[in-house]
Amino acid sequence: MAKNEADETLFKERGFGKLLGFGKKPGLVVVDIITGFTDPTMPMGSDLTPQISQVNKLLHTMHTLNLPVFFTTISYDDDTLADAGLWHQKMEGLHTLRTSTEAVKVDSRLDFRAGDSLIVKKYASAFFGTDLISRLNTNDIDTVIIVGCTTCGCIRATAVDALQYGYRPIVVEDAVGDRSLASHEQSLFDLQQKYADVIKTDQVIETVTSKYAPIS
DSSP: OOOOHHHHHHHHHTTOOOOOOOOSOEEEEEEOOBHHHHOTTSTTOOOOHHHHHHHHHHHHHHHHTTOOEEEEEEOBOOTTOGGGTTHHHHOGGGGGOBTTSGGGSBOTTSOOOTTOEEEEESSSSSSTTSSHHHHHHHTTOOEEEEEEEOIIIIIHHHHHHHHHTTOEEEEEEEEEEOSOHHHHHHHHHHHHHHTOEEEOHHHHHHHHHHHHSOOO
């Protein structure tokens, strides 16, 4: 995350950026790491190879500890993209995210296992128009670890909604990515100051392993 000392000082002096911490039980939300976003040749795509590596580390930890994992994809069924509302008028690339195409499948490099949930969404937030809240509540989850793409769009929207619905958002700094480095860095700064805890993969794994490992 890029550092701007003047901004950081100003925000700290005014009481921004307090830590929320982890609660009683976390779940991992893997946002839109699908071929349409990870293939750089596609309109919505960029190279997320480093982020995928970090996400797999987190998936290994969550699977080992039997903690819930939720993948999301964006997928449109309607030929006219009526199920995308006005959004597709803003971004033409959404036309490539058609149900049953390769573009909407979870990237094959991820350790997506039987038992992991797949949530189909139509808009930016993993919460908007989906049953994610019900799934989190059913699993007694109060902490949402958020990874995936894009930092300025679906990650930010998901983190803001998580906070607004009463969950503790943890955005994993080196496991989220964007097409624009500037947007990525600014979004991470904003999220840390106002909406989420932004921490790196190794710290998340250390915390989750020590805090939520079953007592033998």
